[in-house]
Amino acid sequence: MSAVAAKPAAGGAMNPTAMAVGVVMVLILLGIGYVVSPMVLTYAPTVSPTFALMALIGVVIGGVLIGFGTHFVPVGGAPAAMGQAPGIATGVAMLAAGAGLAGLFGGAWAAEQGLVVAVVTGGIGGGLMMAITCMMVNFVYVFGMGIPSASGKVANDPITGDSQAEYKSQGTEGHGLPFVSFVGGVIGGLLGGAGGTLIYIELLSLYEETLPGMMQITSAQVMPIAVSAAGMFAVGLFLVNAVLTAYNITGTIEGPHDPKFKRWPRAIVASAVASALCGLVAVLIVVPL
Amino acid sequence: MEPIVFGIGITALTGALATVAGSAEDTESNIGSQGDPNSQVQLAPQMGFLHRIFNKAVAGEPPAYGLWCCLGAGLAWAFMAMQINPVLAIVLGCVLATFVQGVYATTAYVGRTASLAKFGQPVYVDILKSMTSVAMAHAFIAIFCTVTLCHLINAALGHPFPLPLLGLIWGIALGAAGSATGNPYYGKERQYQNQKFGAGVPISASGNIVRFAEAGERNSIDNGFFTHKIGGSASGICFGLIVFLELWRTVLFEQVSAGWGAIIVGILMILVFTVIDRYIEVWARKNYGPYSEPKEASS
Numbered sequence: 173m174s175a176v177a178a179k180p181a182a183g184g185a186m187n188p189t190a191m192a193v194g195v196v197m198v199l200i201l202l203g204i205g206y207v208v209s210p211m212v213l214t215y216a217p218t219v220s221p222t223f224a225l226m227a228l229i230g231v232v233i234g235g236v237l238i239g240f241g242t243h244f245v246p247v248g249g250a251p252a253a254m255g256q257a258p259g260i261a262t263g264v265a266m267l268a269a270g271a272g273l274a275g276l277f278g279g280a281w282a283a284e285q286g287l288v289v290a291v292v293t294g295g296i297g298g299g300l301m302m303a304i305t306c307m308m309v310n311f312v313y314v315f316g317m318g319i320p321s322a323s324g325k326v327a328n329d330p331i332t333g334d335s336q337a338e339y340k341s342q343g344t345e346g347h348g349l350p351f352v353s354f355v356g357g358v359i360g361g362l363l364g365g366a367g368g369t370l371i372y373i374e375l376l377s378l379y380e381e382t383l384p385g386m387m388q389i390t391s392a393q394v395m396p397i398a399v400s401a402a403g404m405f406a407v408g409l410f411l412v413n414a415v416l417t418a419y420n421i422t423g424t425i426e427g428p429h430d431p432k433f434k435r436w437p438r439a440i441v442a443s444a445v446a447s448a449l450c451g452l453v454a455v456l457i458v459v460p461l
Numbered sequence: 462m463e464p465i466v467f468g469i470g471i472t473a474l475t476g477a478l479a480t481v482a483g484s485a486e487d488t489e490s491n492i493g494s495q496g497d498p499n500s501q502v503q504l505a506p507q508m509g510f511l512h513r514i515f516n517k518a519v520a521g522e523p524p525a526y527g528l529w530c531c532l533g534a535g536l537a538w539a540f541m542a543m544q545i546n547p548v549l550a551i552v553l554g555c556v557l558a559t560f561v562q563g564v565y566a567t568t569a570y571v572g573r574t575a576s577l578a579k580f581g582q583p584v585y586v587d588i589l590k591s592m593t594s595v596a597m598a599h600a601f602i603a604i605f606c607t608v609t610l611c612h613l614i615n616a617a618l619g620h621p622f623p624l625p626l627l628g629l630i631w632g633i634a635l636g637a638a639g640s641a642t643g644n645p646y647y648g649k650e651r652q653y654q655n656q657k658f659g660a661g662v663p664i665s666a667s668g669n670i671v672r673f674a675e676a677g678e679r680n681s682i683d684n685g686f687f688t689h690k691i692g693g694s695a696s697g698i699c700f701g702l703i704v705f706l707e708l709w710r711t712v713l714f715e716q717v718s719a720g721w722g723a724i725i726v727g728i729l730m731i732l733v734f735t736v737i738d739r740y741i742e743v744w745a746r747k748n749y750g751p752y753s754e755p756k757e758a759s760s
Contacts, residue, residue: 253497253648255661261497261644262637266523270637273630274703281620281711282720289720296727300710301634301703303734308642308699310741316691317650318659320745332739338751343663348745354738358731396623403626 186438194441201448202228211459212378215385223378224459228451230374234367234406235413235447239439241363242268242417245302246353246427251345258323258346258353258426260309265414267305268364272410274301275365280372280403290373291366298365302357306349313348321348326429331355346426356427368410371447375402375454382458405454412450413443468712471617475610476705479635482606483700484693486526486635487643489599491651491692492592492685493517493566495525496640498648501670503573506582508668513585515592515681517569523636525565526607527629529600533558533608534628541624547616551608558608559601566593592681599685607631610704618712631704638700646692651684659749706730 202225209224216223245268248259260267279294313319322339323329324346329336331352340346349357379398384391420439421432489495492515494502499518506512520528537554541547567589574584611627614620620627652670653662674683710730714722 250497250500250648251664253644254501254653254667255645255649256664256667260641261648262523262640263497263521266521266633267637267641270523270634274634274707277620277622277627277630278707278711278723280622282715282723283621285715285720289724292724293720293727296724296731297707299731300706300727300734301638303731303738304702304706305638305641305699307734307738307741308638308695308702309645310738310745312642312646312692312695314741314745314749316646316695318749319649319661320749321742334742334746338753339746341660341663341752343665344661345664347661348742349738351739351742354735358735395621399621400623400626403622407626407629 191438191441194445198232198441198444198448201445201452202232205448205452205455208456208459208461211461212382214460215383215458216381219381223381224455227374227378228448228455231371231409231451231454232444232447234370234374235409235443235451236440237363237367237370238268238272238410238413239417239443240436241272241360241367242414243421243425243433243436243439244356244360244363244428245271245425246306246349246357247424248426249424251424252347255313255317255319255341255347256344257424258321258348258350259424260305260349260357264418264421264423264425265411268360268414268417269410271298271301271305271361272364272368272414273407274298275361276368276372276403276406276410279365279369280399283373283376287373291369294369295362295366298361298363298368299358300361302361303354306354306357310349310354319347321350322346323350323353323426323429325426325431326352330429352429353427356429359428364410364414367413368406371409371451372402372406375405378455378458386458401457405450409447409450412446416442416446465713468618469709471613472705472708472712475613475708476701478606478610478613479704480697480701482603482610482635482697483639484689484697485599485602485606486522486639486700487693487696488685488689489596489603490522490639491643491647491688492596492599492681494681495522496644496647498644498652501648501652501668503577504668505670505672506577506580509580510669510672511582512670512672513588513678513680514670514672514684515570515588515596516573517566517596519565519569519573521636522640523633526603526636526639527633529558529562529604530607530611530632530635531625531629532561533604534611535625537608537612538624547612551605551612555601555605555608558604559597562600562604563593563597566596588680595682595685603635607635614708618708634703635700638703639696642699643688643692643696646695647684647688650692651687660752
């Protein structure tokens with residue numbers, strides 16, 4: 173087949189076989205988690221036999237939240253830096269990580285107040301970071317460069333109904349952040365911050381229970397190690413899922429109104445597989461094999 | 462009452478440090494063309510436009526600053542564990558991290574520019590000598606301010622994360638905020654100063670960056686001088702607001718309603734920024750107007 177006759181690379185097409193393989197891989201990894209979960213009783217006899225499995229499931233849910241949330245973040249990459257395309261002028265994974273980690277910072281601080289409060293606090297932290305950043309991006313475009321916001325993907329803003337085409341300057345695909353992109357950015361920050369915090373809390377509770385028995389030290393002595401290990405795994409899982417999504421949307425996206433947004437089911441499966449594998453490694457360090 | 466006043470004081474100090482860090486970070490990245498506009502610096506010689514602009518973009522700003530701030534914080538942490546005074550420990554840690562940044566900048570410039578040899582782009586040794594030290598100086602300010610605010614968050618406000626992890630997190634957030642806010646101003650307003658003000662750069666003009674200054678050829682110190690006035694300040698305000706408001710809502714409202722107080726205040730702040738953003742967007746549409754007639758554009 174010649175290059176002309178070949179089908180165009182359909183970035184948005186779903187491959188059912190690959191999706192099914194992905195789901196099977198997640199189930200296999202969770203199955204391994206189910207098998208090894210009772211082994212942590214050696215170090216923490218008081219916890220439930222499925223304690224480690226629950227932590228692994230929490231990590232997978234957190235990873236999926238990060239992967240899904242990254243689709244909302246409006247990122248224009250290099251063209252946005254020249255006002256040639258809408259979005260924030262940086263990398264998807266970079267911005268999502270910045271917002272999510274700011275959320276993780278807040279969520280970790282609230283860890284003592286329970287899972288729900290910590291996860292919501294983490295989400296709000298990420299959302300707040302994105303709200304400030306998106307507002308300042310529009311501030312620079314409008315007051316620093318004299319350029320109004322315009323989307324290149326839709327004729328009217330889906331939220332405000334503002335027409336977009338006539339606000340695009342000549343020879344560009346749009347610029348700045350239309351309101352729908354701003355809202356997308358905040359939602360992305362919320363989901364990313366909540367997902368990162370969920371991963372951190374789940375791993376922290378696992379390490380707090382098991383590390384004292386494993387290392388033969390007191391709970392007070394184990395806290396810095398548990399916090400550091402859970403924090404590093406949360407940061408690592410964040411980057412894994414954000415980069416996976418960056419591939420899925422081929423580097424740039426305007427927000428939830430962008431046609432590329434419809435590719436999210438593929439990223440959900442990929443994030444679940446990657447998170448399950450990384451989460452299993454995080455669990456296995458406290459399992460006596 | 463006293464702990465709250467102490468907490469607010471620390472919060473204000475960290476906000477100020479973050480503002481300086483954000484501003485220095487953006488200026489440093491613009492001097493080194495490390496943000497997304499590096500694509501144009503790299504593209505220009507391929508289009509026949511040779512230049513004397515510094516280009517050290519072999520990593521995005523967030524991971525680069527994540528590395529340098531984590532390194533500075535980790536070394537400072539190690540020095541503090543050796544019973545060295547925290548002020549001295551932070552300065553020493555940041556100096557060493559800045560040397561790593563200098564090595565990175567040197568190898569990145571030489572590597573990126575050498576790859577353009579086939580297009581006739583020379584590696585200017587004088588550029589390497591004069592730009593690297595300026596970029597390192599700005600990097601030191603950014604790293605020092607970030608590591609100091611991380612130390613304050615850890616030691617004074619009691620955040621559970623160890624100093625190196627806080628350095629990594631806030632370094633990545635610093636790079637994300639600085640690149641998001643500052644890149645368009647450098648990419649559009651400075652590199653394409655020859656294009657019309659108040660419009661994006663037409664895609665057909667890509668690569669034709671401004672290469673000449675008032676006297677002689679433009680260099681990256683000129684770019685840092687130009688962009689720090691708006692791009693740098695805006696980046697500083699952005700990162701300062703992020704750090705200050707995140708800490709402020711936690712310090713003041715964390716104990717209200719078992720943690721829900723800080724959440725509600727956070728939601729209110731998001732709504733306030735949403736309203737401000739919408740105001741800016743509508744203001745621009747009203748005052749600048751459309752580029753073309755709606756009927757013509759929609760065809």
